[in-house]
Amino acid sequence: MPDRASALLRDPRHTLLNMPTPLQRLGYLEAKLERPGLYMKRDDLMEIALGGNKLRSLEFWLGAAKRAGADVLLVAGGAMSNLCRLTAAAAAMTGFNCIVFHNSADNETNRQRSFLNKLFGAEVRYLGPVSEQQRGEAILKAAAELTAQGRVPYIVGDAVVGALGYVVAAAEMHDQVLREDKPLRHVFLAGSMGPTEAGFIFGNALLGNPFEVHLVSVEYGQAELAARISRIYDDLRSHTGLAVPDLDDVPVHYHMDYLGEGYGQPTPQSEQAIISLARTEGILIEHIYTAKTFAGFVDLIERGHIPADEPACLIHTGGTPSLFSQFGMFKSIG
Numbered sequence: 001m002p003d004r005a006s007a008l009l010r011d012p013r014h015t016l017l018n019m020p021t022p023l024q025r026l027g028y029l030e031a032k033l034e035r036p037g038l039y040m041k042r043d044d045l046m047e048i049a050l051g052g053n054k055l056r057s058l059e060f061w062l063g064a065a066k067r068a069g070a071d072v073l074l075v076a077g078g079a080m081s082n083l084c085r086l087t088a089a090a091a092a093m094t095g096f097n098c099i100v101f102h103n104s105a106d107n108e109t110n111r112q113r114s115f116l117n118k119l120f121g122a123e124v125r126y127l128g129p130v131s132e133q134q135r136g137e138a139i140l141k142a143a144a145e146l147t148a149q150g151r152v153p154y155i156v157g158d159a160v161v162g163a164l165g166y167v168v169a170a171a172e173m174h175d176q177v178l179r180e181d182k183p184l185r186h187v188f189l190a191g192s193m194g195p196t197e198a199g200f201i202f203g204n205a206l207l208g209n210p211f212e213v214h215l216v217s218v219e220y221g222q223a224e225l226a227a228r229i230s231r232i233y234d235d236l237r238s239h240t241g242l243a244v245p246d247l248d249d250v251p252v253h254y255h256m257d258y259l260g261e262g263y264g265q266p267t268p269q270s271e272q273a274i275i276s277l278a279r280t281e282g283i284l285i286e287h288i289y290t291a292k293t294f295a296g297f298v299d300l301i302e303r304g305h306i307p308a309d310e311p312a313c314l315i316h317t318g319g320t321p322s323l324f325s326q327f328g329m330f331k332s333i334g
Contacts, residue, residue: 037311052318056165170203
């Protein structure tokens with residue numbers, strides 16, 4: 001099934017990963033909640049740089065960079081950015097130079113947070129606490145300067161190209177469900193920038209919507225999150241030329257009750273989610289994305305919003321290294 005999904009896509013792909021990632025039953029959590037049929041798709045267990053969802057996108061971003069004849073990858077994010085870490089690692093593996101742009105101050109804390117980028121050989125530039133728009137302008141300026149020097153830069157991050165990774169992931173997961181006889185119905189993802197979410201929803205639609213997709217917002221209000229998903233979904237339809245239903249006809253559920261005060265701001269529920277998963281399954285999740293998603297996953301199950309006879313799965317999108325820079329976010333342990 002994953003190969004068939006890849007065959008439907010016209011974009012070049014540089015394979016990085018041995019698939020599939022594990023689809024793990026959460027037996028200890030099931031016992032604690034007295035509820036069977038709970039799973040986790042372990043995209044944190046990829047073999048490169050401690051894993052994470054961006055590696056699936058990077059297979060297609062690298063394919064695009066190679067097709068463009070690029071020799072240097074440019075990528076931007078905060079000092080703890082998983083995208084930056086994984087891009088630096090992938091660049092080192094595939095012979096690209098890499099320049100990382102952080103919209104963060106150049107101080108000891110952020111140098112520690114960004115250490116893995118330098119370990120993988122990337123050049124790191126600190127722009128200071130500028131806005132995302134200013135960060136984007138800085139990376140475009142750097143790309144123009146490199147081009148004038150005869151280099152061929154590729155800016156990592158195109159949402160539609162990146163989303164292709166989770167079009168394939170939806171097919172991979174469906175294949176696992178069929179092969180391993182795990183009749184999953186509900187799939188939970190962090191609701192954030194959109195490529196991972198829209199890609200999975202698009203891939204699910206290509207399969208005839210075997211899953212109901214639940215997005216737990218960790219960044220935006222529902223209107224903005226839904227608009228981001230809709231734009232990327234529609235752009236995927238245009239980009240791939242594949243026939244899928246309108247997004248309004250696709251089963252997607254938005255859950256907004258776990259965002260708290262906003263992006264990057266822990267909640268008591270998200271902290272308890274980290275502790276609970278660590279002390280039941282021995283699995284680590286971090287504050288920004290996966291903790292709030294897991295908090296929503298457990299709460300909706302406990303309150304009966306997910307029928308007890310319909311198995312449910314959370315996709316662990318990685319980010320585990322960030323946890324080691326988040327000591328100060330914990331209130332109940334230290």
